[in-house]
Amino acid sequence: MPKPVFNEDRCKGCELCTVVCPKKIVVIANRFNSKGYRPATCSDESQCIGCMMCARACPDVVIEIHK
Amino acid sequence: MPKPVFNEDRCKGCELCTVVCPKKIVVIANRFNSKGYRPATCSDESQCIGCMMCARACPDVVIEIHK
Amino acid sequence: MAEIAFARPESLHDVPFHYCPGCHHGIIHRLVAEVIDELKVRDRTIGVVPVGCSVLAYNYFNFDTQEAAHGRAPATATGVKRVHPDSVVFTYQGDGDLASIGCAEIVHAAARGEKITTVFVNNAIYGMTGGQMAPTTLPEQVTVTSPYGRDPEKVGMPIRVCEMLATLDGAKFIARVAVNNPANMAKAKAAIKKAFEIQMSGLGFAIVEVLSTCPTNWGMTPLEAVAWLEKNMMPYYPLGIFKTPEGVAK
């Protein structure tokens, strides 16, 4: 089962990952990380198809895709 | 009657004027000018047709064409 | 443990970037690093980084690097490459760095057919110094040094670097790409890879211009910036391959 793993403290909340996800499951969380940004997160891991779009779109290499 | 007038002491003997004359009357003289160059001269002014080719070809503005 | 399908390339140190949220520099860094990993040349790569927002790139790339003076990366890279002809040398430069102060150096590196690769990040503005006009700033674009909008009557139209360098014989591969969406990112990576391969086969100079965002100095959110890039930059700076040894155009 593919799964996006977020290195949350590296996230700057830029939202670039959110728009590329074909399943629209990458969303911005309603909390702050240690840097003061609202980080991206996966709203429903079960839907992840492992397309790696979010990971590729992220300028800060926040996201790993585990298989 | 057109006539080429050479400012002989300015001539550097480069021969550029000699090859453009349609009448082949611009030639290098067999003497030295004050700068040590063999200057160009007109071998037969009567043949000059006033085409100004020699004057235009001269890099040192040596030649005037009088009419 | 789970198998990892997508992770940080080895050629990128595991440290956070200092770039602004959503800045494309980070994506472009990663693509370069991935290419170097895939070509298995990390061990003999020497990167030359510019003065510009990516001035600290030497902290991110996990291979040897030199920090060049503003605009002079192509000259510096030339020095490096001529000492180690078997190494893989690239410059990473912004538009102010490459197209403004470093114009002579990039033209001559290209003309010499210097066997180096250039990754040229065109974000139509000076990022590091706070948003001044670049040679690539678009007509009417407002920057802190074109506060009334860039006026082509006074300062001319933006320079299209790829098109200009394409007139030079030594430049063997020239492409303009963008990283505004996944499809273009794939193309961008392919172009960067190609540009390194050209170098490794000794053919000559190769450059990839990457259209990039500067949300901070454009005064936009990262997503707005991507949209602005698509709407304004792409029409003026058409994507494509301008020159390649295979003769494939666009």
Next chain:
Amino acid sequence: MAEIAFARPESLHDVPFHYCPGCHHGIIHRLVAEVIDELKVRDRTIGVVPVGCSVLAYNYFNFDTQEAAHGRAPATATGVKRVHPDSVVFTYQGDGDLASIGCAEIVHAAARGEKITTVFVNNAIYGMTGGQMAPTTLPEQVTVTSPYGRDPEKVGMPIRVCEMLATLDGAKFIARVAVNNPANMAKAKAAIKKAFEIQMSGLGFAIVEVLSTCPTNWGMTPLEAVAWLEKNMMPYYPLGIFKTPEGVAK
């Protein structure tokens, strides 16, 4: 007294040139001076002369001049023109000056569409300093810094300046001419005149590249030099109009 059909133009002081016998610099000076006379703009012309064999051109031109630093004539001319927008400003530059050290300045003057005219004397070598390689030196050409012949593998092919600048929007008129024979001299003069007219009509940047000889450093007689130019330079540097507001090509 006889009427004078051809005489030194008013824009040229009546002093001897220091140029070597047969050097084309003298012809090109005269053409520029004739054009300025014909356009009746001597009174508002400011010439910017380079470092190169024509460094003393300020002694020859009979109008205001500035002696620029090596390669920087386009920047200097920009300063002049921006102070006196109604004046006629031109640069006179050699190939080392314009295409090598001054590459960034000419590209940017062209890109800005700076309302100046450039007379670019391409003699494929550095004259003043004794015959070193220029960016325009031909492949295999022997110079004192390419003693084994210019090797394109190591230093690339010569830069074709007109073709490169033609990619820039601000450059409105671009032509390459020669003064190797009377017919070409006439075309050269027409091109130079056009380049000044473009400036005067405020359209933008104009440049005329004049293929020129350097008998001294080529190690030839003046006539041999002309023949060498015709045989070697003209094929690599095709004459013609590369850009003009009328859209006439070649």
Next chain:
Amino acid sequence: MAEKILMKGNEAIGEAAVVAGCRHYFGYPITPQSELIEYMAKRLPQVDGVFLQAESEIAAINMVYGAAGAGARVMTSSSSPGISLKQEGISYIAGAELPCVIVNMVRGGPGLGSIQPGQCDYFQATKGGGHGDYHNIVLVPNSVQELVDYTILAFELADKYRNPVMLLGDGALGQMMEPIAFPQGAAAAPAKPWATTGLRGRKEPNVINSLHIQAPDLEKHNIHLQAKYKTIRENETRWETYKTDDAELVLVAYGISARVALSAMEQARAAGMKVGLFRPITAWPFPYEALAPLAGKAKAFLAVELSAGQMVEDVRLAVNGASPVYHYGRLGGMICSPKEVLGEVTKIMQGKEGK
């Protein structure tokens, strides 16, 4: 003088230039002076002036050469690495005797260094960063108001002597805000019959030039330049003294350091130490003759500067062995505090002097 306003140093320079009649600016962005180029970008079009961002510092200084030669009051500005790039051009401007104003808001060096304030370009500014025997007039203001006043003076001196004038500040002065007032204007630019304006009826062409191809001619030109420099030395050397009359120790400092030194001096006085301050306002010409007599009175001198020891050489040349001269500096963009300077002062006063 108008109402006081609060302004950043860099912007104040820009407005002062406009007040001085400068209508041409050519520059290239660099921290920490970008506020100045940005100010000019906004301001000059409002007064029908010309702002042009050059492709490089080199292009900028050569545009200045062209514009100055064409008769304009013209300015450029940069910070350390950019000023290094201008050195050839500055030497040309000095050689051709063109008036212009060059601003250097110094940052920590060498190389790319840092963007924090420094005073480590003193030698470059005063002794000749470029080639040949020439001098810039170098003004070293120490407050935002002085940035204004000396920018205006810079244009006046440049025109008066046909010489480049450098305003040598630092990142701190450039970015700090203080209340200032602008004077109504500067002395009008003198006539410039030598400028290349196009003949416009003039008989003899003007030539702007630094080439003198015969060495005897170039020597003659240099002798003329040296004579001019002598006049400038005699007439334009500027400095200020604070409580030097009874001082046993004289601090010597300029620019931002002079303010730190002033605070330190006050604290030292408060602690009963007889300390004074000598502040050069022109770094070239350096006020040797004003400083020298103090050597007879003071027991020691302490140069305080944000460098490893540059101005201190001028202090030594002035003092000429009459008293010991010490140096205290911070490097690489660090600013020293009054407390640190007080520490040095105390050491010297107690005879435990440092380096």
Next chain:
Amino acid sequence: MAEKILMKGNEAIGEAAVVAGCRHYFGYPITPQSELIEYMAKRLPQVDGVFLQAESEIAAINMVYGAAGAGARVMTSSSSPGISLKQEGISYIAGAELPCVIVNMVRGGPGLGSIQPGQCDYFQATKGGGHGDYHNIVLVPNSVQELVDYTILAFELADKYRNPVMLLGDGALGQMMEPIAFPQGAAAAPAKPWATTGLRGRKEPNVINSLHIQAPDLEKHNIHLQAKYKTIRENETRWETYKTDDAELVLVAYGISARVALSAMEQARAAGMKVGLFRPITAWPFPYEALAPLAGKAKAFLAVELSAGQMVEDVRLAVNGASPVYHYGRLGGMICSPKEVLGEVTKIMQGKEGK
């Protein structure tokens, strides 16, 4: 040492560089050093070296930066205006601590000046033509043989201290011919574990850099540089004295001027005047400590240089007020003759000193 050969100074530098193991040269033509670049163009390919004519002096110095950072023994050369253009690059090289050799065959300035020999770039070379607190090691040979010897030394010192070394000559030295002999070779270049060669199995990437974005880091780096400069001062200061033991007047001169001064000294001695000569061989570090003790003995000093007064400041700093220091200079490409210097000497000895 091999057989003596007759060679031009500029070419001798080139061959000496090859002897020293230099295999990379980047430069741009300029009179009066073009013989050197031309020599390298011919010679380096013969020894599998790399000669590249750069598009400009700026490109050349940045190629040197790249090559030096990559571990090569590398050289560039130019003359005054071209050296001014290299100042940013030199500051970067000093900041990044890269070894390289830079040759300046000085000509008359300022600006385009002339192509005749000068010594008017002394300040630029020794005090910092570029920005920031850095120093070049500056060698000032005075014969073609010394051009050879000190070119070789230059490479050795550059590598030893990871510092740019400048060979400061002039047009006369560069173009004159004298018999010379070449040594077998130079000290081999030390290992350069810091060079960017590509990792090639190394674990930690190497970075060549002059940026220290945090001021405290940059200060630390500067303190390290200053410590290095101190070591160089202590170990590498070089000079020569001629008949200074009993000298009442000490001439101080370097390079071509030192030869003129030497002739003048001999003539003065012949005329019964007790004159000596102090010749700095390193202009930075200047031999202050060697010169200072002479001040106790000699009644006066006369600096002879082809400039309006540059090295003389270092002489004054050394003498520190102990004796009067005079200056005699020619400007703009003129060389002074022994006779002129003798005239100055005589004036001083007779108490009718000049300036």
Next chain:
Amino acid sequence: MTHEIVMAGFGGQGVMLMGQLMTYAGMLENKQVSWMPSYGPEMRGGTANCSVIISDEPIGAPIITEPTAVVAMNLPSLDKFEPALRTGGILIINSSLIEQKAKRSDVKEYRVPSNDIASELGNLKVANMVVLGAIIAATKAVSQESVMQAFAKMFAKKPGLLEINEKAIKRGAALVEGK
């Protein structure tokens, strides 16, 4: 009397503006003033601080080594500047973002939940104005009126901003005065 106030936070929190307004107000009161920024080493997303001096005497060094008051808008700022504060000095802590308490007992601590108050006021951007209100109330370096005058001058082109900012300043001041 000389106030030497350091205001620190991360970029975007508006510490520079706070400092400038206070400096401007001081000038309006004919005091000697200076404002000096210090940008963190990271140009992007780094920390920033400024030094404000308001004094009756001419100002020597515009830099501050021992502040009479410190405003800490985020934790790194608190950590960095608390130790330098003079005995008896004033420490304003933006308690919306900083949980940590003052470590020193020889200073006067004011905790200002500026983001919360701003969000109460309906505009997150005025958090810095809340803190500004607090610092002027705590230091009395300048009057609230002068600050409002300064604001009016600096934002002469945006008079609409005046009201909400004044509210914020008042809330901050009230918080300190109510203490």
Next chain:
Amino acid sequence: MTHEIVMAGFGGQGVMLMGQLMTYAGMLENKQVSWMPSYGPEMRGGTANCSVIISDEPIGAPIITEPTAVVAMNLPSLDKFEPALRTGGILIINSSLIEQKAKRSDVKEYRVPSNDIASELGNLKVANMVVLGAIIAATKAVSQESVMQAFAKMFAKKPGLLEINEKAIKRGAALVEGK
């Protein structure tokens, strides 16, 4: 003994080579030598001269202000350098191009019709060698053999040149010695 010889002419007359050969010869004789060129202000078609010093003592200044001998290949050179010549000095005049006689009576004048002799020898290019022969014969600064050795070394790649040049040198020398 110190010979300080100035050789002058216009570019292309080969004065530089003359000087270099003499200097080289001096070196071969283990003397102290130096050669220094001075190019005229005009880079193109200007005058050129060189200073040759051949001495038993180490050489101080390589520049010459009072030459012991002067070679003038053209009139401007004669005008320029004759006045500087030391009393008793040697003056070689290329009489093919210079009609003017020495103005000074306190020097030894040799008139060498070098172009004519060279053209007699069938090679105009060796005019300078004729003069070289004359100057070494007149000054005895170096021997003819050393000069020929120097020539052989400098033109090692063109041994064919040796003969005609030796002839020219001999002719020049004979002219002086015959006097």
